Amino acid sequence: MAGVAPRRNENTLYCLIRFHGFGLNEAMWPFAFAKNLCCLIAGALFFGGCLLLEAGEGKEPVIVPISSDALNHALYLTVSMNKGFFIGSRVPQLSGIYRSVDRRQVEHLGYNHVRLDGIAVDPHDSGALYVVGLNGVSRVADSGRNWRILTGWSMTQPKDIAVDPGASAHIFIALPDGVAVSEDRGETWRRSDRGIERKYTQTIAIDRSRTDAVLAGTEQGVYLSEDAGANWRRVLATSKTVNDLRQSPHEPELFIAVSQFDGAWRSQNHGCDWVLLPKLPKGQTLHNIDFDAHESSRIAVSGWGIGVQMSEDGGETWVDRSAGLPSRNVMKVFFDPDIPGRVYATPYHEALFVSDDLGRTWRALWFEGAVVWDFLFIRTK
Amino acid sequence: MKRGTGILFLFYILVGAVLGEGEGESVYRQRLREVLEQRANAVDVQDYRTGGLAAIEAKLALRQDAEWCSRRLIEIMREPTGDMFWMFPCVAIANLGEEQLSTEAKQALRAAWKNYMPMRGDTENHWLMYYASLFLMAERWPGEPGDRWFNGKSSDENRDEAESYLRHWIKITTERGQGEYDCTHYIAEYCIPLIELATWSRDPEMKKLGAMMLDYILADFAVDTLDGIYAGAHARTDDTQVLEKWNGMSSYFAWVFFGNCPRPRRNEDFQTHFSAVAYASSYLVPEMIRRIALDRDEPYTQKEVKRFPAPKRGPRQQELPVYKQTYMTRDYAVGSDQGGGLGPIQHHSWDVTWAVKDPRGVHSTIFSTHPHVSIDELQMYFAEYPDALGVTITQQNKPTYLSPDKLIGSSVYEQVFQDKDCVIALYDIPAGTQFGHVSGFFSKDLTRVEEDSSGWIFVQGGNTYIAYRPLAPYVWSPLSVGGRRLHSPHLKNGTVIQAASVTEFSSWEKFKEAIRALEFSQALEPVPSVKFRTLRGRLIEAAYGQGLRLDGEAVDFSRWKLFEGPYLNAELGSRRLEIRHGEKVRMLDFDKVSIEQK
Numbered sequence: 001m002a003g004v005a006p007r008r009n010e011n012t013l014y015c016l017i018r019f020h021g022f023g024l025n026e027a028m029w030p031f032a033f034a035k036n037l038c039c040l041i042a043g044a045l046f047f048g049g050c051l052l053l054e055a056g057e058g059k060e061p062v063i064v065p066i067s068s069d070a071l072n073h074a075l076y077l078t079v080s081m082n083k084g085f086f087i088g089s090r091v092p093q094l095s096g097i098y099r100s101v102d103r104r105q106v107e108h109l110g111y112n113h114v115r116l117d118g119i120a121v122d123p124h125d126s127g128a129l130y131v132v133g134l135n136g137v138s139r140v141a142d143s144g145r146n147w148r149i150l151t152g153w154s155m156t157q158p159k160d161i162a163v164d165p166g167a168s169a170h171i172f173i174a175l176p177d178g179v180a181v182s183e184d185r186g187e188t189w190r191r192s193d194r195g196i197e198r199k200y201t202q203t204i205a206i207d208r209s210r211t212d213a214v215l216a217g218t219e220q221g222v223y224l225s226e227d228a229g230a231n232w233r234r235v236l237a238t239s240k241t242v243n244d245l246r247q248s249p250h251e252p253e254l255f256i257a258v259s260q261f262d263g264a265w266r267s268q269n270h271g272c273d274w275v276l277l278p279k280l281p282k283g284q285t286l287h288n289i290d291f292d293a294h295e296s297s298r299i300a301v302s303g304w305g306i307g308v309q310m311s312e313d314g315g316e317t318w319v320d321r322s323a324g325l326p327s328r329n330v331m332k333v334f335f336d337p338d339i340p341g342r343v344y345a346t347p348y349h350e351a352l353f354v355s356d357d358l359g360r361t362w363r364a365l366w367f368e369g370a371v372v373w374d375f376l377f378i379r380t381k
Numbered sequence: 382m383k384r385g386t387g388i389l390f391l392f393y394i395l396v397g398a399v400l401g402e403g404e405g406e407s408v409y410r411q412r413l414r415e416v417l418e419q420r421a422n423a424v425d426v427q428d429y430r431t432g433g434l435a436a437i438e439a440k441l442a443l444r445q446d447a448e449w450c451s452r453r454l455i456e457i458m459r460e461p462t463g464d465m466f467w468m469f470p471c472v473a474i475a476n477l478g479e480e481q482l483s484t485e486a487k488q489a490l491r492a493a494w495k496n497y498m499p500m501r502g503d504t505e506n507h508w509l510m511y512y513a514s515l516f517l518m519a520e521r522w523p524g525e526p527g528d529r530w531f532n533g534k535s536s537d538e539n540r541d542e543a544e545s546y547l548r549h550w551i552k553i554t555t556e557r558g559q560g561e562y563d564c565t566h567y568i569a570e571y572c573i574p575l576i577e578l579a580t581w582s583r584d585p586e587m588k589k590l591g592a593m594m595l596d597y598i599l600a601d602f603a604v605d606t607l608d609g610i611y612a613g614a615h616a617r618t619d620d621t622q623v624l625e626k627w628n629g630m631s632s633y634f635a636w637v638f639f640g641n642c643p644r645p646r647r648n649e650d651f652q653t654h655f656s657a658v659a660y661a662s663s664y665l666v667p668e669m670i671r672r673i674a675l676d677r678d679e680p681y682t683q684k685e686v687k688r689f690p691a692p693k694r695g696p697r698q699q700e701l702p703v704y705k706q707t708y709m710t711r712d713y714a715v716g717s718d719q720g721g722g723l724g725p726i727q728h729h730s731w732d733v734t735w736a737v738k739d740p741r742g743v744h745s746t747i748f749s750t751h752p753h754v755s756i757d758e759l760q761m762y763f764a765e766y767p768d769a770l771g772v773t774i775t776q777q778n779k780p781t782y783l784s785p786d787k788l789i790g791s792s793v794y795e796q797v798f799q800d801k802d803c804v805i806a807l808y809d810i811p812a813g814t815q816f817g818h819v820s821g822f823f824s825k826d827l828t829r830v831e832e833d834s835s836g837w838i839f840v841q842g843g844n845t846y847i848a849y850r851p852l853a854p855y856v857w858s859p860l861s862v863g864g865r866r867l868h869s870p871h872l873k874n875g876t877v878i879q880a881a882s883v884t885e886f887s888s889w890e891k892f893k894e895a896i897r898a899l900e901f902s903q904a905l906e907p908v909p910s911v912k913f914r915t916l917r918g919r920l921i922e923a924a925y926g927q928g929l930r931l932d933g934e935a936v937d938f939s940r941w942k943l944f945e946g947p948y949l950n951a952e953l954g955s956r957r958l959e960i961r962h963g964e965k966v967r968m969l970d971f972d973k974v975s976i977e978q979k
Contacts, residue, residue: 088466088502111498111531134500135532147498148533153512153546157503157764176693176764200694200764219694241694243766260767285768304768329768348769 059324061361064339066103071338073377074101077352078116078131080371097131097144098366101380103339106366110144118160119376122185123168126378130171130186132158137173139186150186160203164228166211172229174201179216181229195232196223205245207270209252215271217242222257224271236274238262244288245271250296256315258286258301266315277315281306287330293337300343300359302333308345308359321359326350334375346372404640406665412637412644416656417442420649429453434463434470435650438657441477450478451486458489461497465507468499468514469573473658475521476581494518498531503763505561505690506570509550513574513591516543520583544587547578551594555956555971558687558943562703563601565611565618569630569651571598576655580662586974592664593969593976599638599666600960602631603674604683604948605707605716609635609642610745612734613707613716616687617727620781621647623789624822624862627740638666639674642740667978669962673948676962677711682801683946686953689723692761704938708801712736712882713845717804719938720797725758726779728791731804733880735845737826744824744864745842747849749876751808752785752816753792785816786866798923800931802881803915807852807925808874809908819874821851821867822860829889835897838867839889846886848896850877852903852911873905875925879916 077100081093096113100106116133128141136151137158151158157176164170171182178193179201193199193216200219207213212228215235222236222245236242240261248254255267257274263282265274280286285304292298297314300321307322307330322328327347336342344365345353351364352372420439424432426449434457437450454474461467474482475490482490501511519540527533534542561567575598578591605612611631622629628645633652636644637659644652687703703723707716717731732748756767763770774782781787794814798805808819823830829841838849853871860866879896886892900914910924922930929936943951943958950959956971968977 088464113498114500134503135498136501138533146528146533147531148527152542153508153549156501159764177691198694198696198698241760285766287766304766331766 059361061324061355061363062357063363064341064356066339068102071102072379072381073337074099074380075103075336076119076129076376076378077106077372078119078133078374079352079367080114080373081367081369082114097129097140099143100366103336108144110140110147115373117373118158118174119374120161120163120171121376121378123163123165124185126380129376130161130163132161132173137161137171137186137189150182151189155180155189159201162204162206162214164206164214165208166206167228170228172204172206172214174204174216176200179204179229179232192225192229193232194230195225195234197234200241202241202243203245205247205255207247207252207255210270213270215245215255217245217257217259222265222271222274235267235271236265243286246289246291248291248296249293250291256289256291256299258289258303260285264289264301264315279316279318280309288332288334290334292335292343294335294340298335298358300333300335302330302345304329304348306330307347308333308343310343310359321355323360324355324362325353332372332375337377344375346370408640409637409665410660412640413656413660414443415644416637416649416652417660420653421445424449429456433457433650434467434474435653435657438470438473438477439653441474441481442657442660444481447478447481448483450474450481451483454478454482454486455489458493461493461499464499465502465510465514467497468518469510469577470654472514472517472577472581473654475518477657477661491522494522495529495531505550505559506564506567508546510570510574512543512546512550513578515539516547516587517577517581519543544584547587547590551590551971552956553688554594555597555951555958556943556954557700558685558703559601560616560688560690560700562616562685562687562705563605563611563614565615565622565626565629565631566648567617567630568598568602568611568634569648569655572634573651573655573658576658576662576664579664580658589974589976590971593971593974595664596667596670596960596967596969596976597958599634600670600673600949600958601685601944602634603639603670604946605709605714606631606635606639606641606674607677607709607714607734608736608740609639610714610734610740611635612709612714612732614705614718614731615727615729616703616724618729618789619727619778620787620789623729624744624746624824625740625742626734626746627743632740635674639671641675667960667967669960669965669967672962673960677709679947680708680710680801681947682706682708683944683949684941685945685949686941686943687718693764695757695761702938702941704941706799708799710802710882712843712884713802713880715799715802715804715878715880717797717799717806720795720806721791722753722758722793723791725753725755725762726774726782726790729789730791730795731797731799731806733802733804733845733847733878735843735847735880737843743826744822744862745826747822747824747827747840747842747847747878749806749819749821749851749867750788750790751792751795751810751819751874752787753790753794754783754815755793758793785818786820788820788822796923796925798921798929800915800919800921801917803877803879803913803917803919803921805878805911805913805921805923806876807909807911807923808872809925810872810874812872814872817872818868818870819851819853819876821849821855821869821876823857823865823867825860825863827864831893833893833897837893837896839893839896841883841889844883846881846883846889846892848877848879848892850901850903852876852905852909871905873909875903875905875909875911877901877903877911877913881916 077098081095094108097109098106116131118132120130122128158173160174178199180189181192182189203217205215214225216223219241221238223232224235225232242259258264264277264280267274287302301309307328309318310321329348332346353362354365355362417439424436429452519536525536527535575595582588609632610626632645684706689701691700705718713735720730732746734746794810827840831839852875855869858866902912908925958969960967966979
């Protein structure tokens with residue numbers, strides 16, 4: 001799919017651009033600055049000096065040229081393209097798995113699947129993926145042409161999946177009624193949630209640096225298993241669901257968890273103990289967290305109403321990087337491992353937005369009206 | 382009433398009168414044919430781009446226009462949509478079209494089951510449709526490898542998985558009750574896959590189980606229907622049918638099987654889906670189930686236990702029993718479950734429904750409700766993030782979920798108690814709750830409404846007198862659908878209702894006198910409570926959070942059976958259902974997969 005026309009927040013500058021009929025597409029971006037300047041001047045003449053103050057909020061997006069040589073990963077996304085879809089309704093646009101190998105074009109893989117919540121790579125075959133969603137766990141190979149649902153009726157609506165990098169046949173899934181594990185690449189599954197009191201599990205993360213250590217984000221907090229899921233103990237109590245758990249790519253002992261109501265938490269001992277990150281709001285839904293592969297202390301958090309928040313000091317302080325997005329209801333934010341300074345954000349039922357200056361400016365990239373549920377970079381070189 | 386439908390209704394009455402008790406198969410099949418012909422005749426056979434799967438089913442069932450069916454099917458299979466609502470019509474078309482469809486059309490149908498991935502969904506009815514369809518198609522296309530199926534599983538794997546789920550669902554339903562019990566619309570989404578199993582399964586045991594479960598669902602409906610209307614509590618209903626109770630799929634099944642109401646004009650595609658299969662099927666509803674639906678000579682109470690599944694989130698990790706009862710008379714029905722949070726979006730916990738000669742356009746019901754809205758509660762049943770969930774629900778055919786004026790949906794702050802034709806609904810709504818009021822529905826079709834200085838509101842609907850007692854002050858507001866809402870903006874609240882037949886009293890005044898004379902006391906603090914001696918002489922003591930006492934004895938619901946009443950009886954966990962009418966007994970034994978009739 002070709003990139004869609006950029007969308008901007010409906011601030012004054014954007015309204016003026018639209019009013020004057022200046023279409024903005026990627027080919028036109030070299031001319032955009034001059035156009036916007038013209039608009040700004042015209043608008044200022046019309047509305048007076050106060051407009052200049054507002055126009056300052058809508059900075060011109062920075063665009064970094066991408067060399068294909070610099071790209072070591074392909075980007076995979078799971079996307080629902082339809083507002084108002086419900087079971088049985090018509091699906092006018094393709095949802096499911098999308099892939100971009102060049103960050104310019106995106107291609108749809110496999111079935112038009114309206115809801116895929118999570119995605120992981122099969123370490124045995126980098127062309128193969130595991131996805132989880134409404135129909136269970138699926139293994140998708142051969143660019144989507146080979147699709148097999150691995151679970152039966154007893155496991156439904158998995159929300160997340162993680163493959164053990166130390167034992168790559170082992171796969172964990174987060175289920176609305178607990179945790180399940182497969183030890184044979186998904187061919188068979190068994191429940192594995194002893195010790196988890198209330199079962200709803202939204203997210204699962206495997207500690208790549210400790211054998212058999214797994215973390216689960218549940219409706220009552222974070223649980224830790226140190227025996228490959230056989231037994232679990234609660235290491236962080238929350239009042240509502242933990243929505244995401246991530247391990248730092250730089251410091252393996254560092255994990256961050258974000259929650260539906262209780263803010264964001266950091267652990268510096270592999271998830272055994274947790275400390276609240278005090279500067280992020282409690283009482284609002286935080287959806288995900290991501291670490292920047294290029295800068296160890298840079299992290300970003302997305303959430304409903306809080307947009308994109310970014311920290312340059314490991315979570316001690318935060319800067320709002322939502323200006324320029326059409327909404328502060330952001331489902332996912334993530335860094336590009338190949339392009340320093342590039343970050344993506346996915347406002348709810350809007351396009352996927354990209355920023356090449358760490359969220360200071362944004363432009364729409366793909367998927368008008370979409371919800372992006374998960375993302376994955378798979379090494380290609 | 383439109384002239385055409387009026388003539389049809391007269392025809393139905395005349396036929397019913399002539400045929401009497403044993404109206405027989407020919408009338409049943411004529412009704413099915415009426416549905417099919419109407420749908421088939423709406424198709425322009427010169428146009429291969431109009432008409433959906435239901436139209437194809439209708440024409441194939443009637444053996445009409447096979448060429449159009451083939452060409453239209455090929456068109457539709459290019460862009461399949463509809464998930465399990467696409468799957469079950471495919472089953473019907475594959476079977477009905479066995480000798481009629483072209484080779485190309487059959488190939489298009491087969492290819493679609495590889496190229497399109499239907500969603501399995503997230504509800505009990507979704508799964509029954511999905512797995513019954515998958516089972517039948519796996520039987521139809523046996524021995525094929527995984528790469529011929531959308532899910533990558535072989536025919537054997539699909540058949541085994543589907544059969545496993547279907548047997549599981551039958552087991553828990555016949556042991557502990559349906560989760561989506563007594564639904565006014567979703568009854569179709571059970572009956573359609575079941576009649577497909579009963580008609581086309583190549584496995585004799587699954588075929589028989591399909592027919593037995595269809596008996597089970599229809600018997601469960603028959604015992605709770607008043608002139609074709611599904612009375613009382615429902616796990617799921619909708620904004621239309623909660624008021625115009627005839628106007629939906631349950632009354633289609635009453636019309637087609639029992640002949641005790643006119644045919645509804647909603648959901649005509651669903652009517653076609655069922656009719657097309659039924660027209661080709663040898664399945665007939667047992668005559669005794671039909672008689673149970675019609676026999677209202679003596680009042681009776683039917684008690685049932687249903688199953689409230691464990692939520693996905695929240696402290697309750699186990700399923701709960703639902704205690705449901707319906708008191709049925711010739712003139713009215715009073716039905717309830719225990720209330721509480723038994724399903725946030727489409728649940729209906731209690732009502733009184735009165736009989737009417739012609740139910741079309743009539744709101745023959747009265748009830749009260751608390752319009753509860755809770756994102757936390759939604760998250761118990763939907764594995765979703767919270768913030769957009771409420772709006773999302775309203776976009777999924779549940780438009781009133783967030784409305785303070787809604788009349789469906791359960792409230793965790795409602796508790797319901799019933800004995801025969803008396804219901805007490807108590808509300809204890811915490812301060813700060815989004816909507817802190819109770820709504821009473823007063824129909825446009827009530828023929829009398831009198832606010833009495835005693836505190837009772839006396840109303841009449843059809844041949845039913847009803848005394849309605851609000852426990853807290855109220856005001857009236859008009860409803861856009863007609864009638865009025867009793868709006869009571871008090872957190873501690875309640876409703877007491879007592880119904881009676883007009884024939885029990887020599888006059889309206891005598892009824893009112895009788896009600897005024899009944900022992901009655903109420904309190905709102907510390908919790909709403911009522912002490913009331915009913916018209917039937919029973920002393921009901923109900924207090925919010927403290928259960929029910931009848932004539933001084935605490936009611937122990939744990940002793941309830943799966944079914945208990947004059948017509949249906951089953952022990953919890955038994956996997957057997959005894960259907961009884963007069964001297965006849967039909968025993969459905971799901972362990973032995975046997976039917977015994979005496």
